[in-house]
Amino acid sequence: xxxxxxxxxxxxxxxxxxxxxxxxxxxxxxxxxxxxxxxxxxxxxxxxxxxxxxxxxxxxxxxxxxxxxxxxxxxxxxxxxxxxxxxxxxxxxxxxxxxxxxxxxxxxxxxxxxxxxxxxxxxxxxxxxxxxxxxxxxxxxxxxxxxxxxxxxxxxxxxxxxxxxxxxxxxxxxxxxxxxxxxxxxxxxxxxxxxxxxxxxxxxxxxxxxxxxxxxxxxxxxxxxxxxxxxxxxxxxxxxxxxxxxxxxxxxxxxxxxxxxxxxxxxxxxxxxxxxxxxxxxxxxxxxxxxxxxxxxxxxxxxxxxxxxxxxxxxxxxxxxxxxxxxxx
Ligand SMILES: *[C@@H]1O[C@H](CO)[C@@H](O)[C@H](O)[C@H]1NC(C)=O
Ligand SMILES: *[C@@H]1O[C@H](CO)[C@@H](O)[C@H](O)[C@H]1NC(C)=O
Numbered sequence: 001x002x003x004x005x006x007x008x009x010x011x012x013x014x015x016x017x018x019x020x021x022x023x024x025x026x027x028x029x030x031x032x033x034x035x036x037x038x039x040x041x042x043x044x045x046x047x048x049x050x051x052x053x054x055x056x057x058x059x060x061x062x063x064x065x066x067x068x069x070x071x072x073x074x075x076x077x078x079x080x081x082x083x084x085x086x087x088x089x090x091x092x093x094x095x096x097x098x099x100x101x102x103x104x105x106x107x108x109x110x111x112x113x114x115x116x117x118x119x120x121x122x123x124x125x126x127x128x129x130x131x132x133x134x135x136x137x138x139x140x141x142x143x144x145x146x147x148x149x150x151x152x153x154x155x156x157x158x159x160x161x162x163x164x165x166x167x168x169x170x171x172x173x174x175x176x177x178x179x180x181x182x183x184x185x186x187x188x189x190x191x192x193x194x195x196x197x198x199x200x201x202x203x204x205x206x207x208x209x210x211x212x213x214x215x216x217x218x219x220x221x222x223x224x225x226x227x228x229x230x231x232x233x234x235x236x237x238x239x240x241x242x243x244x245x246x247x248x249x250x251x252x253x254x255x256x257x258x259x260x261x262x263x264x265x266x267x268x269x270x271x272x273x274x275x276x277x278x279x280x281x282x283x284x285x286x287x288x289x290x291x292x293x294x295x296x297x298x299x300x301x302x303x304x305x306x307x308x309x310x311x312x313x314x315x316x317x318x319x320x321x322x323x324x325x326x327x328x329x
Contacts, residue, residue, distance in 0.1 A: 027077065028052055035079040048082040055081045059258060066262070072289055073262030073309075075255055078302055085254045092298060093276040094137025095248050096179040104183055104226035104325055109237045118284030120293060121244050126153045127281050128161040128198075130306030132299035134205040140180035141167035142297035143246035143277035147182065147326045148195065150244035150281075152219040155329050160218040161198035169210040176207030182246040182277055186224040186327045194220035221327035230271065232313055235292075235321040236283055244281045244295070248323040249310070251276035259303050263291045264318075265311040271319035280320070283312055292320055 028049055031037070039045040056077060065071045080088055121127050128149050133142055141164040153159045167174070171188040174180030189195045194217030201216060227245070228234045238245050250270040251257075263286060282293035290312035300306040311317045 024053055024056065027056060031077060031081060037079075037082065051084055052077075052082045055254070055258065058254070062255070071262075072265045072287075072311075073255075074260040075258040076260035078258060078260075079299075080257050080302075083257075085252075085257070088254075088257050089252050089275060091135045091137065092133065092139075093251060094133075094139045094177070094179045095275050095277045096140065096175065096181050096184075097274060102181075102183055102187065104186075104224040105328065107225050107227045107234060107238060109234060110241060113237060113241065115236055116240055118282065119240050120282035120284070121150060121239075122281060125159055126150045126243055127279075127295060128159060130295060130300040131164070131203070131297050133164070133297040134203075136168075136177035136205040137179050138164060138168055138177055138205070139277040139297055140174060140182050141171070141185060143279050144182035144185035144189075144327075145195070145198075146279035146281075146295060147244055147246040148186070148189070148219050148221060150279075151221070151242075151327050151329050154243050162218050163196040163198050163201035163203075165203045165208075166196040166201045166210075166212065168204075168207050170212050177205070183224050183226065183323075183325045186221050186325070189221050189327070190223060193217070219329075221329055223328045224325050225328055227321065227324040230316045230319075230322050232316055232321045235280065235324050236312075238324065238326065239280055239283055242326055244279050245324050245326050246277060247280050247294075247320050247325075248274035248277050249294075249320050250274055250318045251278075256308075259308055261304050263289050263309045263311055265289070265314070266318065267314075269318035271316045271322055274319045274322060278308075280324070281307075290314075294320075 059075050062075050066074045133139055145162040145164050149162050167185050168176045171185050173184040173188055196216045197218035227238055250273045252275055253266055255266055279295040280292050281295050291309040292312045294308045294310050296308055
């Protein structure tokens with residue numbers, strides 16, 4: 001475009017830059033307000049703003065691909081948009097990859113079973129509302145409590161929310177806010193004779209002294225079942241016939257942190273770097289793509305009201321079927 005009046009083009013440019021800056025700045029102000037972010041000083045604020053701007057740009061790029069139908073999910077600014085990828089990974093996961101692994105009972109799938117096309121345990125009443133682990137690596141406790149809530153519901157008909165704080169404080173074979181495994185939590189619950197209800201022992205996002213009192217137990221278990229490593233067919237059979245299943249997965253990508261909606265499909269995802277634990281509460285197919293319906297523990301503002309749909313039957317993507325377990329009652 002040729003601009004005939006000298007200086008006019010320059011003025012236009014300045015205006016458009018100011019508008020762009022304002023939009024970024026407005027988004028930033030809104031982000032801080034909405035997520036109640038308070039930084040210790042202006043320097044920290046400025047550093048966080050830089051990270052936010054980069055993430056914001058990354059989101060815009062990805063979502064252009066989504067609009068063009070090149071990817072199956074959208075990402076968006078959420079409360080983690082001021083964090084670097086590695087900062088996030090240090091605070092909001094917590095699956096123990098290095099610790100002692102224990103063997104559970106073997107899953108024996110029913111004979112001649114035909115899988116339903118989709119299942120959603122939320123609509124069947126087996127899933128409590130989405131919870132938030134906050135800045136504590138306690139995903140393992142949320143996955144364990146979620147799976148036990150499901151099994152307790154199936155056995156008694158009552159959905160009782162169970163206490164992750166109880167597990168943080170009392171599950172001696174796990175490491176509180178540092179990491180853990182759902183399977184070890186099930187064995188500790190068995191040893192202690194039960195797990196408290198959420199309402200009697202509420203979440204504090206930090207490890208404290210164990211305050212176990214059997215008068216407030218909401219459920220208990222007698223051990224756990226382990227599915228065949230990496231077998232998605234078996235995971236689907238278990239989800240369909242047993243209920244919500246605790247799984248481990250690779251959540252390390254920034255695409256996962258900023259996930260908004262659609263089917264998360266990340267071929268670069270690892271099936272061995274399983275830093276996170278979550279709960280598979282169903283599965284289905286959308287526009288020809290199979291997915292797992294996964295309940296996360298990052299609050300209901302994350303993803304699809306706290307849930308994520310993850311690509312299913314694509315070679316155990318993100319290791320979702322690598323370490324799948326559920327408690328025995
Ligand atoms: C609860 O704990 C008390 C004290 O340890 C014990 O005496 C009681 O038998 C327990 N009750 C049940 C139902 O396990
Ligand atoms: C996965 O599990 C299903 C159901 O138990 C079984 O039929 C199938 O052979 C298993 N696949 C592999 C590769 O082991």
